[in-house]
Amino acid sequence: MVLADAFIQGILMGFLFALISLGLTIIFGVMDIVNFAHGEFLMLGMYTAYCLSISLGVDPLVTLPLCGAVGALLGLVSYYGLVRYLLRGPMVAQLLGTFGLMLFLRYLAVFLWGIDYRMIKKGLLVGKSLTIGPFHLDMTKVVCALLSLVAFTVVSWIIFKTRVGKALRATSINREAASYMGIKTERMNALAWAMGGITVGIAGGLLANFYYIYPMVGLLFVMIAFATVALGGFGSIKGAFFAGILIGILETVFPIIGHLLKTSIIGPQYKMTIVYLAYFLVVVFRPRGLFGWEQ
Amino acid sequence: MKKGLFLSLLVLAVAMGLLMGPFTGGVPAKAKEIKIGVIYPLSGAFAAAGRDLRNGAELALDVLNNRYPELGISIAKWEGIPSLKGAKIKLIFADHRGEPGRGADLAKRLIMDEKVVGLMGCYHSSVTKTVSAVAERYGVPMINGSSTSPVLTKRGFKWFWRTTPHDETFTKDLFEFLKGLTEGKVRGVKAVPKEEIKRIAYACENTEWGSSVAKVIEQMAKEYGFDVVKGILYSAKSPDLTTESQALVAAKPDCMLFTSYISDAILFVRTLKSMKASPKVVWGQDAGFEIPDFRATLGKDVHGILTRTVFIPKVVKVKKAAGKINALFKKRYGTDLTGASGRAFVALQTWAHVLNAAGSTDPKAIQKVAKELFIPAEELIMPWGGVKFDKTGQNVLGTGLIGQYQAKGGKVELEIVYPFDLATADMVYPFTTWK
Amino acid sequence: MGAIREAFDFSDFPLVERIGFGIFCLFLLAFPWLGMDSFGMAVMIQFLLFSLFGMGWNTIGGYGGQVELGKAQYVGIGAYTVAVLMVRWDIPYWFSMPLGVLIALGYSFLIGYPLFRLKGHYFAIATIATSLVLQDIFINWNFVGAAKGIELPIKGNTFLYMQFTNDTYYYYFILAYFLAGVLYMNWFRKSKLGYQLRMIKIDEEAAESLGIDARWCKIKAYAIASAFVAVGGSFIAVYNLYIDPESVMHLELSIMIALMAMLGGAASLWGPIIGAAILVPLDRYLGSWLGGHKELMGVDFMIYAAIIMFIAAFEPRGIWGIVERYRGRRT
């Protein structure tokens, strides 16, 4: 019973993690870059939702498209403004650069909005929860889950069915070959960043419905996003999805097991530990993650 | 291109140097000015608390250095330190970002370079540890207003005094309160059978502060005959607290006790509400549950939540001084005084009294008077018996308050429910907000 | 013997650099007598400490070209060994420090072995993961004080326990480590392992075809790095006299270490030192100065971040890379 509840909660969280990681994995897939600033994109998405819903007095859900737009803009700006140059450097320089971007965005937010905690107080979903039989589910999380599904279907459709998608995949598999085939890889990269931005922006907009908004908030999610993407296999859409859910379940079910076993050694204090441990073990035995490809 | 980059970097470096020049040397001390170093978490994850603390300290400074006769407390009349020919106090703020190591370095800077007479701070018990260790090493007095880890005054330091009561006192208050609940002492609630509130579950953030509180709770629960059915240490930086909340709910406790900073406190309330958790008592250990942001962000979801604190605006009903100062504070910063800002105020106030009594800035003299210092209750904005340090440097007259958030037509008030004789409203029991 | 000669042999550097380094060393030795304020002293100590960390990271991260982001766990191991032994059994620094280093070495081999099955980003994230796991364990492990951390007993001035009431002692203490580190690295970069690592970095297949066991080389370099960092950690313990997982094993510390080395210029002797020389003062002074100003909140970090991005974008080889480009030699 408790276990079942934990399981469901876990899956819901999992969908959220998956949604957050989606952008990261798209960007990586196309250009082998881990974007440290991903969490900050999320944070800015949340602020967008907040500011708009306050200033326009509309329901935060309405602002989602705009959050996406802001995310896309952010992605494009950081690609053309920074990442384009980073690509010339080695991996260390790339990490360094996006790490700088992370710090910069975070403290830009501090500068602009100060360090107050903000929270969206009214809105369709805010504070609502859905009761199915014995289970109480946070309405926003349910919607998150649905949207996450939608996002994944749309993205995979774009990538696997459309011509743009083919171009994207070609670029990700072999940059030179792609450019010979007349694909403008520059543009593909930009597109990847835009897509990444959109997804994470929307995720932020949703998150704003039940999460507090704060300049440092990105930090909380970015590590999970990394673990998710890495576990699923860098660049793999499918991987991000299942890894996200797996992690969600792991971190909620694991402590409950401890609770059922009446032991305090297995408890929430280790919920993240278990996630990282899982990642470590998986990659040690499967160095490409669950669905990743050889690099 | 590359040359340009190199140059611009060079320029930047030089610019840095120039900018920092004045700040490394430290401002030359002006006559008749007493420098107190104040180390707070002004930026980083705890900046919200830091700002609150800073406001409290700055208000106290203003009250001390200028004339506010209407306030009716002695420092308001002083315009500086009388016994030092009205010397003004100057606060030098430093930002430790919650990092013990950084705190220690800043303490050195304040002591050696700024030549401060004494130190104040640091909110985080972990930082207070390193900072007080530095103060001890250099023999500089430090008055701590808001770190509540019991061990701080159990280290036999000679230069460390703490005005605030510590977590043992606070936690004791809680259990006294629960006891009172079973004995019908609580205003507006008739005696509750102990069975009804026997099961306790706590969730404490897993750093210095939380984990030490957890220990105290365990031990007190035994003394007062409650059963701890679930104890959780969690990371305040965790992106979601679903798991923790579930573990709590699963244990079906009557009382949920929290030791949380602001972000996790907010998250807990949100998550537990979504799970329709139904404990009869919800109690928060100050900090997260008491910073204005908590109420501001969560609105009426906090109706009925108890928080231990040391200051509640309602205190004005029983304390004249508090009322006027709170009004002043609200006028200036837009929020009521809180435990954080209030205690910062008192800490500086204490500094003023100490210096005045000592009549000099010589550490030895300060140390001497600190031993027999007594600030009477009516001087304080806190509902304490006054300020009097025992030989460990702990203020023995400090007491805690337990307040309850009560939603009254749109706005949320924090009412006093403990000590029972100070109660300002009927307690809301049982807690039903999240149902 | 030969190794020692190698360590002191800087002859492959241009004269101007050797002179520069000489002057810098003199400056370091004389620093406490330059009447610098104690905050300057504290910053200087941080600078030396982080240079030490950076040099360590440079073996695996710079010469080996492996993006290692988990060094904090070894800072923790070093610091905790010293602290725990001193608190529980009153064991002097000079016994506990080497032990700490040994533990760090053992542990690094233990996790290095599986770790180096991984490449690229998988490796990077895995190093972070291991570090976080260890931190969580320490946070919950009561024997080492759990989240409360450990306060070391204050013993006044003693060389046995390496505790001093005056920072000047600590300064020379860490300076000694720093210089030893520089000499070691000067030997390392010219050592067999040093060259093999660079070969692996350029082309792992080719390296293997030359009879180099790439994985084993990486593990060795990783262990060396860990030892360096553990030494630094042991210093933190006796310097701060209080450690907790939050402050000595934090992810940001790991990133800081890598950041400084990369920014200064990975795979070069001076790189990490330069990186630390720029970032540490920047961080501390900006922090301590702007930190006090409400209205400027966050600006210090923005400047900081801007510099990082700038370097990463326009000089991927780090600041030292500029010099190397001008003089056309790498060292």
Next chain:
Amino acid sequence: MAFLEVRNLTKDFGGIVANNDISFSIEEGEIVGLIGPNGAGKTTLFNCIVGYYRPDGGRVIFRGRDITGWKPFQTAREGIGRTFQLMRAAGELTAVEHVMVGAFLHQEDRVEAEREAREVLAFMGLEGVADLYLTELPLAIQKQVGLARALAIKPVLLMLDEVASGLNPTETEEMVKLLKRIHREKGITLFLIEHVMEVVMPISEKVIVLDGGVKIAEGPPEEIAHDEKVIKAYLGEKYARGL
């Protein structure tokens, strides 16, 4: 007993059979050429022998030792040197340092290693470029440095993967001369992949031909030159190019 013996070696990548049941042997001191059209599985065969790939079937015996599935660095230590089709050049190490790394295999001391390295470079007439970074060198020279690097590990068998590709006729001439010298003066057995027949024919004593992963012919160059199957394989490819 054969110097290097390959028995029924098979390697397939998820269904695509790159090497199918290939057997041959090389005697000590021979120069053997391995030719075949693109995608015939030449490089795969090399990689199976040196150990970058683990064969799915068959054995590799080197000087009476079964080295099947050994790691590359182990085979290298056993005395098998190899070069690659392309050098990954980086501004990290100079030419001489590249060769030093090879010398380090049997030489702990740096100074000694450097001396050896310079000797090898001198032997190949590359003294001039010793202290330049690979990125500063033309492709032809880079490949020679790669060869020097392999020589520095003092191999008894040297496996060369298209040393002549990307070289102009005169450079190719040079390379052929050089190979002859290596064989003559250092007495190293050479086993070389060549895509262009014209290069292998003059120097090799025996030629092995692969096509589509199978060995279609083996024998002295002149025989091979007139072998039906071989010609077809190449013509076939030419047609394919035409289309």
